[in-house]
Amino acid sequence: xxxxxxxDSQDEHVADILTEMHRLTFFDAAAIPDFEQGHWWLAYxxxxxxxxxxxxxxxxxxxxxxxxxxxxxxxxxxxxxxLRFMRAAEAQVRRNGWSAVVSDTTDNVVSANxxxxxxxxxxxxxxxxxxxxxxxxxxxxxxxI
Numbered sequence: 001x002x003x004x005x006x007x008d009s010q011d012e013h014v015a016d017i018l019t020e021m022h023r024l025t026f027f028d029a030a031a032i033p034d035f036e037q038g039h040w041w042l043a044y045x046x047x048x049x050x051x052x053x054x055x056x057x058x059x060x061x062x063x064x065x066x067x068x069x070x071x072x073x074x075x076x077x078x079x080x081x082x083l084r085f086m087r088a089a090e091a092q093v094r095r096n097g098w099s100a101v102v103s104d105t106t107d108n109v110v111s112a113n114x115x116x117x118x119x120x121x122x123x124x125x126x127x128x129x130x131x132x133x134x135x136x137x138x139x140x141x142x143x144x145i
Contacts, residue, residue: 007041009054018040039054039092050073052071055093067103119139
């Protein structure tokens with residue numbers, strides 16, 4: 001059984017766990033995010049952290065949250081953890097009063113399919129923020145954007 005828990009990233013021990021989860025899931029492929037910003041979650045199997053995710057205020061979309069990172073240990077793939085993290089992030093976006101969630105994927109078919117399963121749509125931002133071949137995703141939380 002897996003549990004998704006919101007965590008206090010201001011707590012040094014939690015920040016260390018998030019950093020280690022990032023290292024174990026992204027290796028050197030992405031810079032470690034500023035865990036002091038936004039909202040963060042950890043997935044646990046029993047008492048062992050097996051994944052993490054975060055949503056931060058979007059810098060390239062008005063009144064939106066940016067689903068900035070999700071990482072799951074490969075031995076725990078296939079348990080819908082990314083989808084569960086998306087749901088937790090969406091709930092937080094609604095609580096924050098933001099009108100949408102945005103994100104991007106690059107060369108990750110599994111994540112792209114999870115965005116589709118979760119109801120996200122492809123969009124072209126006015127100012128693209130990722131790699132030239134990245135896909136951009138948006139899900140409206142209200143009828144206003």
